[in-house]
Amino acid sequence: MHTTFRFFLNSLIAVSSAQAQNFLDPLVVTASKLEQQASDAPYSSAVIGSEFIWDNTRRTLPEALAYTPGVLVQKTTHGHGSPFIRGFTGRQNLLLVDGIRLNNSTFRGGPVQYWNTVDALSIDHLELIKSQGSVLYGSDAVGGTLNSFTKSSDFQSQKTDQVFYGGGGSYEFRSNGQGSNIGRVESQTGVGGKFGLWLGISAKDYGDIEDDDLGRMVGTGYPEQDLDSRFDYAVTPESTITLGFNGVNQDAISRWHRTVNNPGWDQDGHVTTPGLWTNDTFDQERSMTYLRYAGENPQAGSLVQRWSTTLSYQNSSESEYQNRSPAEDSVRQANIDVETLGFDLSLESALGPGTLVYGLDYYHDKVDSSGFRNNLAGTKYRESLPIADDSEYDLLGVFSQYLWKPTEALEITGGGRYTYAEASLGRFYSTKGVEQPSESQDWNSVVGSLRSLYHLNTCWSIFGGVSQAFRAPNLDDLTGNLTAKSGVDSLGSTTVDPEEFITYEIGTRQLTETTSLEFSVYYTDAEKLITATPLSSKSKDTINTNAGNGYVYGLELQGAWKFLPQWSVTGFGGWQDGRTETPLYLDGPVVDKSMTRLLPFTGSVALRWTDISERFWVEGRLFGSTEEERITVEDQAADSQRIPTGGTPGYVTISLRAGWNVNEHLDLLCGVENLTNESYRVHGSGQNESGINGIFGLRLNW
Secondary structure (H helix, E strand, C coil): CHHHHHHHHHHHHHHCCCCCCCCCCCEECCCCCCCEEHHHCCCCEEEEEHHHHHHCCCCCHHHHCCCCCCEEEEECCCCCEEEEECCECHHHCEEEECCEECCCCCCCCCCCCHHHHCCHHHEEEEEEEECCCHHHHCCCCCCEEEEEEECCCCHHHCCCCCEEEEEEEEEEEECCCCCEEEEEEEEEEEECCCEEEEEEEEEEEECCCEECCCEECCCCCEEEEEEEEEEEEEEECCEEEEEEEEEEEEEEEECHHHECCCCCEEECCEEECCCCECEEEEEEEEEEEEEEEEEECCCCCCCCCEEEEEEEEEEEEEEEEEECCCCCCCEEEEEEEEEEEEEEEEEEEEECCEEEEEEEEEEEEEEEEEEEEECCCCCCCEECCCCCECEEEEEEEEEEEEEECCCCCEEEEEEEEEEEEEEEECEEECCCCCEECCEEEEEEEEEEEEEEEEECCCCEEEEEEEEEEEECCCHHHHHCEEEECCCEEEECCCCCCCEEEEEEEEEEEEECCCEEEEEEEEEEEEEEEEEEEECCCCCCCEEEEEEEEEEEEEEEEEEEEEEECCEEEEEEEEEEEEEEEEECCCCCCEEEEECCCCCCCEEEEEEEEECCCCCEEEEEEEEEECCECCCCHHHHHHCCCCCCCCCECCEEEEEEEEEEEEECCEEEEEEEECCCCCCCCCCCCCCCCCCCEEEEEEEEEC
């Protein structure tokens, strides 16, 4: 392995490049709510298109981010991917679907499953803005903001007044383990320039995966069904009404690392402990419906040049069943149902030598929960709520951001947001099991951001700035009563306050017809982190406190080089370091330690050949990570089923993929992942990745 990894590192340095989707300069809107070229945005960003997801056989939305510098895609299980973006995950990153917040007030701390409830096959493209988003999008946008844009009929690009119709289907087979079958059907119709209708249905049957060390990991497979639709109607040539829907249903996702199906793993003396429970399965459903009216004013000098207003309704349901035999209260059930109403208004106006974007947003959660603990005989029933039942949560924000171009080469962006958050808590229990009276709490925050970009010449630019972020305590912070890590009870606390962050960043970009390069350095300071603190020196069970202060910093490099007309090389590299100060236990001594999910040096190099007709391509990729040992013995022991003793071993994988555009109606894809059958685990994950995996896909268009 070490020889291979040295070759991998040398190759990465030799090309001085990082992952890039292509050599174009795509438009992005998430960074500023304005359409601008990615090279003009004063932030680190990544744009991931549907073709990249197809070519690289990314099976979930979190996996689509795996080739992005600064991102560690941790998976508690294969149905629960949770990207760590610049050191932060879960509720400290913000996920948007078509610009609408998917984050709600029940999001748990640490790695969570919610990002896997967006169907990767329904995505047109993703825009990730790192260490940015609180001014425009509010609470939670700490490590990054990911906006997932769903597919549509694109009726405005069709021939005016002409009826259009079409569709397609895709199928992918993955050979590893039990095998996986993934299918999708899409259709569209409408009248060009007038209206368009889109419908997509996905069905997925993921089988159990296997690797050389652990064999078949029983329970790592699961079924999934997805539906997405969108209707767009042109009210005027400059304005459109959109009615959109997307939903997902996933059943029987096993948190494999906790179960007896997990035999433990020994990789060169790095050892994880076996699972102990008979069962730990998770069902989840999520749906989003929204109505949007957006457009622009064609009149010169109009006060409002562009606008967008959106009403949204979301429903999510999650249910977890645990059988912890032979524990006394071995049978546990937890259910959380959330309804979210949302409103968003965004306006754009010309103001002096620049452009002002401003508006407001409001989200209201209504939460019901239920749960119990019992023994196998059914004689020791007691209520155990995973979160306060019959609760409500409100999040209101008012924002403005000004983009000023004092010269053609210089762009300065500054803005601010006021946030008001209120939690109305229903029934919940104290740490001693006593039911608590209802109560309400509220918080206010003002955050700002100042960024700039300067074009040194036609090819090179520098960018950087400082941005604040804010995360209001949510219902899980306040009243959560769930299981974390390797079976630890994690409790909320109504005494916690908001978390506060500030990020400094500087970087440089280069872009030509045949090369692209971006390098950035960042530092994030975190105060009042809500951390899970052990109740005592003799207990692993935890309660939330604002006992954490810390920092994380890192380096990121990405780029591409088309060195011959048919040959290109892409790649990336990223690394992080960071520390936190937290008490060993409640009211105990404070210790300075490494963060538990830091990104070790991780990178990739891909070499691609494309036929001169652009109908056939072949790509080989090296992807790997160094060993991650920056973790305390105590933190490893508390999560010993996921994190091996001494840290997570490094690895290098090799993959080969090829695609053939047979004709305008048929595309074929084949590939082999993990060609050397490497047994490895992404740091912090609950299971190993799959061993050698053959993939075959076809895509039909009509």
